[in-house]
Amino acid sequence: MNRKTKEIFIKYLFLLFALVSIIVLGLIVFSLFREGLPLFSTVAVHDFLFGLEWYPTYDPPSFGIFPLIVGSLIVTAIATLISVPLGVLAAVYISEIAPQRVKEILKSAIELLAGLPSVVLGFFGMVIIAPWLQETFDLPTGLNIINASIILAVMAIPTISSISEDALYAVPREFKEASYALGATKFETIAKVIVPAALSGISTAIMLGMARAIGETMVVLMVAGGAAAIPESLFDSVRPMPASIAAEMGETPFRSAHYQALFATGIVLFLLTLAFNLIADYVSHRFRQTGSATL
């Protein structure tokens, strides 16, 4: 083999390695569908997605995951409401306002927060926050929507803040200088020039933060309470999709209808997060910050 063919061979070998991510993505789809799709020979798709009753172990069982979907969406929505202002404001603080030392400490803190294992935060919510909520608000249980949302928000903040910070950091200096030169205050410059210029990056950050929250498992498994019913208040328990999968997979017979239903729930969860990620990807490319062209 002469050198030129060897070089070409190496190049294609590396292409193959680079394709592994896509192959794995394909294998994920393959595995989920292989184990999950057989469910739909006995249960209609519509009944599965919009059925209000999740009684997988009853006789006859019913596999309606609508309460689980609602559970996932509601904890994600509230976690987003909490984490977006905190995460974005912290990013603004880091990139525009904080002195160097504070900035480094804060960035490390956010990185460590991102590094906390989810089971640890779930444990914290269960053992520290739940009893406190229960006593303070005189609730039947502290394992509920609001507790899960708070913990999920804590998990989403590092994603939102670090990606937003990158976007803010990428805003060209000239914009800021132009604004200051016109006599704008720092706040006005941030609110009217810097944040608008970084908006696509911040949107991407929010989408990815939400994707993180919706797919997070241990927190909702340990803290959301586990009730598979449509909630009526923020202090009700819910059973988001990941919690249901993680809790029940260990106890269900291999390739039973229940087992297949859990895989099918996995498909729904996968497609939902995939949609979030693709939107985030689209936003970040479609509205890519290209200097002054975005303003």
Add this chain to the structure above:
Amino acid sequence: MKTSEAAGVRLMRRRYLKQTIFFTLVRASALLIVLALGGVLFHIFYHGISAISWEFITRPPTDSMTKGGILPAILGTIYLTVGAIAVGLPLGIASAIYLTEYAKQGRVIRLIKVGINCLAGVPSVVFGLFGLGFFVIFLGFGSSILSGSLTLGFLILPTIIGAAEEALKGVPQTFREASLSLGVSKWQTIYRIVLPNALPGILTGSILGIGRAAGETAPIMFTAAAYFTAKLPGSIFDEVMALPYHIYVLATAGTHIEATRPIQFGTVLVLVAVVLGIDLVAIVIRGYMRRNKRW
């Protein structure tokens, strides 16, 4: 004249008042994030430290896991993490080499990047289902260190690709040009010049992914983790105990949840110390490297 001057002063005051309010909000957000991290760490340390002893980390559990230590879980986590590195690191570096050194801008690279982003967004519980459906069942590896390591390895793949890409891009283009201009082939240039110079960056960046592998629970629940094992694992086809799963089990299952609280906190403290210890090392090394950059 006088009145308009007064109006101007009032306007300025109002503009600065807005700025002050905004800055207060921003600082409060940053503070809240630090407090959240501090609060979690404080509680874990405060409640966990009393459980920690030499016996606790060097003995197996006894009396139906109500007493004794957590050695098998510590070892299991180490095995799984090392296995995940063995899978994720070479694949991740190879992918990044293709993306930074070989790929030309275009459809293929765009597709691969979207794939990597989507893989990064796959929920951990879906990784668990994938591991179960593919490695445990389809490939017949059973619930084992092997299945768990492969699942975790693919989970951290996007993180490692990202870290490696950044480190490879950080190697000055002039090094590549110098090597190629000496009549050295592209592959040898990558192998002899680019890779050695990027390696410290790749490793520190990857450590953050490695910390994540050590702390994940959902992906190993159905692929590797055992509730309890009587002996330490003897081969990669054995099930293992693992710290995150052990926490989950002690905190949610069994009849002695309240009685084993100290052990739970102790196990959480050990896990946090391991994961954040790994992250902290990475952060410190990275800071050191940035300050002492040679090019």
Add this chain to the structure above:
Amino acid sequence: MAANDIIRIHRVNFYYGAVRALTDISMQFEKNKVTALIGPSGCGKSTLLRLLNRMNDLIDGTRVEGEILFEGRNIYAPQVDPVEIRRKIGMVFQKPNPFPKTIYNNITYGPRLNGVSAADLPGLVEQSLRQAVLWDEVKDILDKSAMNLSGGQQQRLCIARALAMKPDVLLMDEPTSALDPISTAKIEELVEELKRHYTIIIVTHNMQQAARISDQTAFFYLGNLIEYNKTEKIFTKPDVKQTEDYITGRFG
């Protein structure tokens, strides 16, 4: 004359994407001579230099038309291996770019990968460093990192590194633009010395430098070769008005 040409460029066009950077260039480079390429920034002189050892291959979306013959062979023919070409045509860059290795390993990096036996390496290192007039300064610190050398020493190390490959041609892309005047003078002396064994093609911004060290000078403007002649002629009685304007500092 023709027999003495080592490189012949025939009707070359070069494109970055849709932008044409070089238009219909034809010229020859004589063996064991120093040829200077001059012209204002963006005139295409560096682009042309990088075409000669196929360094532009590294840039996405570029395209070459025409022929560049090195010792009678078109280096852009499909079966030609650019690695082979670069062994014979060495290059020195604008900014000194030693590898973060020891001085010794910087020199031996190329030869070792091209199969020079370990026993020959110490001799080769000394010879190359002597040729680059760096030996006396570094002979006691060969095992120290090249990054600790001064800018001028680093650039001479890069020249030595290129010479260690025993190339036929040495391309120099503004080799002194990042250096102080004393280092610049040393490198100019060195070029004078080297042309006895090597063909040197040098891109420079500095017209005095071109006048001092080159035998032939080519003036480029907006991607066109405006005038190519003996250096003396170019700097005293150029044929083209544009060349005269540039040389006398009326533009550029």
